[in-house]
């Protein structure tokens with residue numbers, strides 16, 4: 001039996017993967033089986049979030065016991081095939097007539113190899129761009145540049161979380177900015193403060209990566225950097241930079257803008273010139289809106305030949321951005337503009353192909369030796385959002401490190417405030433029925449749609465999967481039954497219709513026409529005249545937008561949702577419910593992302609073995625981006 005047949009028989013491939021292999025065979029019946037199988041597996045790999053497929057570790061794609069070919073034979077067959085391009089240079093476009101590319105051990109669908117190449121080119125272009133008018137380092141020569149106060153100077157010159165830059169000392173802030181810098185970063189005067197290091201680096205580098213867990217001050221730091229950039233431009237007689245705030249989802253963009261507004265308020269209170277603060281953007285946008293979608297096209301209005309009209313592009317939740325979108329974003333950033341990526345690298349990688357942030361971070365970290373990738377990375381570790389109600393940090397750290405013994409003992413010990421472990425309980429709908437039902441029923445009692453949406457954000461059940469007994473879909477169906485039952489008991493009978501007063505909805509596809517995006521959450525409410533509408537947040541949180549339910553893009557219920565869909569959102573209380581049996585695609589990143597969605601209270605319903613399984617598994621993806629950037 002051929003390898004392709006074995007894969008099909010094991011039901012390891014999707015119809016699309018199989019169809020790709022079949023079309024190659026139709027075009028050339030002599031195509032070796034190993035090449036056909038590699039094509040199908042490269043296609044499957046993309047669906048599982050990889051940029052390409054590594055024939056040296058094929059078992060990572062499936063549990064099925066397959067007799068894999070000898071790797072050298074497989075590589076030789078790939079290298080000799082007319083369907084497979086083997087580019088000599090990583091930065092050269094691969095032959096358009098070969099649908100596959102074999103490069104540095106990875107088999108790519110050509111399109112994804114090209115995204116990777118274009119992304120690497122684009123990032124290098126941004127990072128290497130010569131400083132623009134009045135850019136830091138140009139505002140004062142290195143010799144004349146002052147440091148931001150004695151303490152800050154010492155702190156900034158200290159060793160960093162990332163290797164020291166090869167091209168200059170991040171410690172130096174132009175003398176003209178030093179007083180403002182000292183006011184913005186008072187901590188820098190007395191301590192080794194990574195936030196001020198990030199800010200000083202931001203002034204020197206066009207490509208900046210600021211990472212850290214929730215509440216480590218990524219947005220706060222960048223807001224202060226934006227104030228510095230505005231001050232710097234004004235001082236040197238230039239117009240203030242045009243700044244865009246963006247994120248992969250609408251909710252994340254909204255949260256980011258909210259954090260920026262808070263940070264600006266705090267600065268005004270600190271006595272920072274209100275006129276400077278007034279130049280900062282107060283709203284965020286999704287990456288799709290920023291780039292400008294075109295109807296029925298994967299292309300955007302903004303690209304290399306029609307770049308974005310912004311001098312600074314700040315993107316939050318960068319871990320969620322997939323390879324194609326990041327490539328298009330980076331190409332649309334104009335020559336000389338800054339790109340700042342904020343994110344938490346311990347969260348789940350993007351659902352679609354990529355693990356882009358991880359690749360960029362790897363290259364940024366290797367740059368002390370490679371010295372070719374001009375990005376600066378600062379990792380923030382101190383949590384500032386101290387909540388007396390929720391003591392999540394020790395648990396998050398154990399999960400991040402895959403330390404199941406510590407995680408379990410913290411969970412079982414019950415000593416973390418706001419953290420409740422329900423060991424072995426994978427069905428809170430049964431054990432906590434009344435409490436959960438009371439919350440969902442209260443949504444229908446809100447005074448208006450804005451209040452209903454605000455209430456909806458107070459609690460969420462998060463699951464690892466969509467399907468199956470502990471999947472979001474099954475839980476939603478049960479919750480809707482329960483709510484229908486409660487309504488029947490409480491008042492006039494109303495069947496559990498598809499849309500009912502108080503139903504929470506989750507949009508599952510992007511619709512630019514509606515300005516509704518994958519991950520947006522809304523609620524169905526009946527108005528005084530009895531008309532039922534679905535309300536979704538608008539630009540102003542006080543003014544949600546109504547839609548007729550029949551006109552909505554694809555959607556599901558949202559009482560329970562997967563951790564993947566919850567990325568970029570936070571809820572006061574989270575119920576993280578993990579399935580009974582472990583599946584190889586679940587990872588510690590899934591647990592970490594799920595539990596860090598909680599603001600005030602976390603309930604974990606799971607058994608020991610699944611926790612151990614997930615924490616031992618690391619969500620790494622096949623990608624050539626790190627290598628490409630370090631070349």
Ligand SMILES: Nc1ncnc2c1ncn2[C@@H]1O[C@H](COP(=O)(O)OP(=O)(O)OP(=O)(O)O)[C@@H](O)[C@H]1O
Pocket residue numbers: 187195212213214215216217218219220221259266384385
């Ligand atoms: N240097 C600081 N001094 C005082 N408070 C700070 C400082 N840095 C951050 N904070 C506070 O910590 C909280 C979290 O900060 P911020 O929103 O910037 O973090 P974040 O890393 O962007 O979080 P998230 O990933 O959840 O978006 C805010 O309330 C902010 O005011």
